[in-house]
Amino acid sequence: MWLLSNVLFEFTIYLIVDNITKFILINTKKENRFDVFLWECLFLGFSICFITVYHHTTFILTVFLLLHIIGILHTEKRLKLTINRIKLFIHVFLRLFQLTINCLYNFISNYTHHYSSSKVLIAKKLPEKYLYSYHLKLTNDLRLQQSSLVQLLPRPGILKLHETTCSLNILLQSLASLNSFYSSLQRNINLSRFNYDPIVSTFLDLISQLRANHHTTEYKHANTLVGLSSFISKLSTIYPDLLTKPTTPDIAELFQCITDALNHFSVIGQVHNQKLTTLSLDFLNRMYIETEAQLHNKVTVDNIDAQTSYIIQYIDLTWLLHHIQLGSILKHTFSGQLLHAYCCNKCSHVRFCAEPFQILILPVSKTTITLEQLLSQLTKIEDVDSISCSYCSSQTNQDLERKSTVIKNGTILTKTIPTLSPLVNTHIQPFDQAVSSTANISIPLSTHTSNLATSYKSDRMKCQTLIANFPSILCIQLKRLFYDPVSRTTTKLNTNIIIEPEKILDLSHIHYTTWLGLIDSSMIIPARYQQTGICLNSSNNFHSSSMNQTNSNSKQYVCLYRTDNSQWFLSDNEHKTEINEIDNICRTLCVTENCYLLFYERCS
Structure with missing residues (x-):
């Protein structure tokens, strides 16, 4: 009976208010219909609040009010406008809520870190030489994005000024074949907005000419040679003795010198935990000290599973700080990171050392071996005597x-x-x-x-080396040349290294996450590479029929490179030859015995 009386009471109030509103609209036509309805809704809302506070909860009257509001909005054709405003209000509210949560999270993280790691920070201060600074530049070179520079057919040759430029010619031809490297130049260099060293603009012009598009109707222009005099003159100002030696400089040494000279580009760190990229440099340094202290003399073979998170964080921090130190998109493209794990045979404690690399150097033995097997030997466990626990x-x-x-x-x-x-x-x-x-x-x-x-x-200790971070472009140097300080001579090992250029090179099995036993797909980073360039170190002309042992005092270099349409070409300075069966060519002794510097692009 009480419930029925409440329902009748609420329904009566609604009818009274609704009829008064209709009476006003019939007798007063000057009034705006929407304003009258608005006053009606306000009065009903006031009645609902008053009755709810002093008598009972008005469920029926609330439902009638909501239905009345929807009907009015639909009648006055303002329903869509109201819905859009409600959506805007909800979006603004959610955005403010998200910003508030993020601010609270950052405040709590900084507050807890400040008080939890104060002792570590006082005990271990980062040396001055290990402090880093950012060199971020958002650049974009429009002239490198012209459609006329898209590579379709073989590139032009390079004019060999003298014998010592042979390795430089081959290296530049190989670099021009790297599409991801060329794309990074497009995104990160803008000569009109920033001041670079003159060698940067000269290098860009040179790469653009080497990747020039030769249409079928203009194929005769493909024989046009590209000059190196301007680039060599600017490179000689930085390294005066590099190209003035009586012998040809080593192509790996030359590659390192060019990356050092072009050290004026921006950098972006690649880490597992993307939140680290948003932290300040000072905060990263403090986290590095704390993580290093956590791993110091605390990781053993038995508890390594419990320390996995600290190991991953240590690698992320060293990788990020290493890239900030580099300050070069050129080095970032070719830069990877090794992880050395040292385990003591006596106490079973494990220590880690992260080491960056731009050229992955693989020692060559006297036994014929495939490149995959040679890479697998990188993770071989070795006994170390010269390092103490x-x-x-x-x-x-x-x-x-x-x-x-x-x-x-x-x-x-x-x-x-x-x-x-x-x-x-x-x-x-x-x-x-x-x-x-x-x-x-x-x-x-x-x-x-x-x-x-x-x-x-x-x-004695056991040492194992793994890959901590893979580079965008993998540069592998096969260590064939050995210098004898007694006789002061350099000898070359003509060991057969079998290369399969059309096969995708998968290096996921030598990543440190595999060593830690992580099977989560989100933690395993795929590392699939496609070969784009092969630099050969040979003392004879590659086009000749005889391929004898090379003389290191008169090095001659040639390269095999892949174009955008997966066509292979042989470049011997001023000569270029189209290769139709690259697999058969790579099985010949002239390639297996002389392959020296290999370039691989990471598959997307």
């Missing part, structure tokens, strides 16, 4: 301190503590520096301490 060293120092105080003839001998070099330098190192150290033990002054020190030997 820091955890074992700290324990040994404590033992020697207790035992070195020996009483002899009524006197106390001076304590002798061995000075052991650390396991590895975990800071970022240049790729050409060796990651090794030798343990040096100070010589004691007595027989007892001498026997004690000589009885101690640094424990």
